[in-house]
Amino acid sequence: MTVRTTTKGNPVNAFSNLKETGLAGKVVIITGGAQGIGLATARRFRAEDSQVVIVDLKTQPGDEVALELGATFMPLDVTDEAAVNAMAEEVFAKYGRIDVLVNNAGITADGKMVSIDKATGELKFMSLDRWDRVMDVNLRGAFICSQAVLRYMVPARSGCLLFASSIVATSGNAGQGNYGASKAGLLALMKAYARELGKFGIRSNAVLPGFTETSMLDTVPKWMMDAIIDGTPMGRLVDPRHIANAYANLAGDQSASTTGSSVAVDCGFTL
Numbered sequence: 060m061t062v063r064t065t066t067k068g069n070p071v072n073a074f075s076n077l078k079e080t081g082l083a084g085k086v087v088i089i090t091g092g093a094q095g096i097g098l099a100t101a102r103r104f105r106a107e108d109s110q111v112v113i114v115d116l117k118t119q120p121g122d123e124v125a126l127e128l129g130a131t132f133m134p135l136d137v138t139d140e141a142a143v144n145a146m147a148e149e150v151f152a153k154y155g156r157i158d159v160l161v162n163n164a165g166i167t168a169d170g171k172m173v174s175i176d177k178a179t180g181e182l183k184f185m186s187l188d189r190w191d192r193v194m195d196v197n198l199r200g201a202f203i204c205s206q207a208v209l210r211y212m213v214p215a216r217s218g219c220l221l222f223a224s225s226i227v228a229t230s231g232n233a234g235q236g237n238y239g240a241s242k243a244g245l246l247a248l249m250k251a252y253a254r255e256l257g258k259f260g261i262r263s264n265a266v267l268p269g270f271t272e273t274s275m276l277d278t279v280p281k282w283m284m285d286a287i288i289d290g291t292p293m294g295r296l297v298d299p300r301h302i303a304n305a306y307a308n309l310a311g312d313q314s315a316s317t318t319g320s321s322v323a324v325d326c327g328f329t330l
């Protein structure tokens with residue numbers, strides 16, 4: 060049997076221009092892009108020849124990595140609405156467009172919501188401050204950043220919002236009530252944007268990373284890390300580059316019909 064691969068009329072042709080991601084030259088803002096998953100994502104979009112803007116609280120290593128990647132770095136706290144709006148205005152003034160926002164900045168402040176003090180037998184509660192800090196960066200920050208870029212995406216009738224949720228958004232996690240709630244909130248926010256903005260050509264999607272090899276896991280005790288790896292079908296942590304691949308795939312033209320979806324990249328942890 061002759062296998063036809065490139066001739067006219069071959070079904071392969073129907074996909075030929077869908078192999079292009081269309082990400083070259085696109086302006087991509089990545090929050091929390093100075094390290095970890097955000098940095099891997101900045102590298103991934105640069106590999107597509109996108110114009111990458113890294114925003115992060117950390118000027119070091121933000122400045123350095125941006126220089127190395129040929130990206131732009133802007134110091135930013137995603138919870139500061141005025142600063143976020145000014146950043147989006149500056150990016151638009153410089154590039155004339157904003158195509159993709161990766162809402163990646165996130166923090167943990169783990170602790171049980173209620174526990175019993177071993178020494179005194181007293182009930183201890185998660186402080187409101189610990190709750191608010193996590194909700195502020197993870198959920199409110201993503202809302203502020205999304206609203207800021209939509210000022211430019213809606214008139215352009217084009218754009219892509221991406222959200223860093225987590226596997227704990229759906230399963231919940233003891234000791235992470237605040238974090239899980241923020242990540243579940245992001246899923247609802249992502250879906251609301253997908254519903255509201257589809258008619259403007261704007262897509263909204265999320266990635267649910269499993270336990271990923273970054274410094275975010277530095278505070279997790281070794282016995283817990285061992286148990287996590289043991290309970291993961293693939294027997295290892297997620298490589299941050301694979302999360303970055305998921306973002307790039309969702310942003311690319313090959314996913315032009317995908318909105319309101321969430322992709323788990325977790326080595327099978329949530330199976």
Ligand SMILES: NC(=O)c1ccc[n+]([C@@H]2O[C@H](COP(=O)([O-])OP(=O)(O)OC[C@H]3O[C@@H](n4cnc5c(N)ncnc54)[C@H](O)[C@@H]3O)[C@@H](O)[C@H]2O)c1
Nearest residue numbers: 091095096115116136137164165223225268270271273275
């Ligand atoms: N590592 C994991 O196992 C894992 C799992 C699920 C989801 N996630 C999510 O993925 C995202 C990236 O995680 P990571 O592991 O790379 O974490 P990380 O701690 O290595 O990086 C987070 C980055 O966000 C920045 N940041 C924090 N607060 C900020 C603020 N207010 N304004 C601007 N920047 C701020 C930090 O400076 C840092 O550079 C987070 O949203 C996290 O919740 C991570």
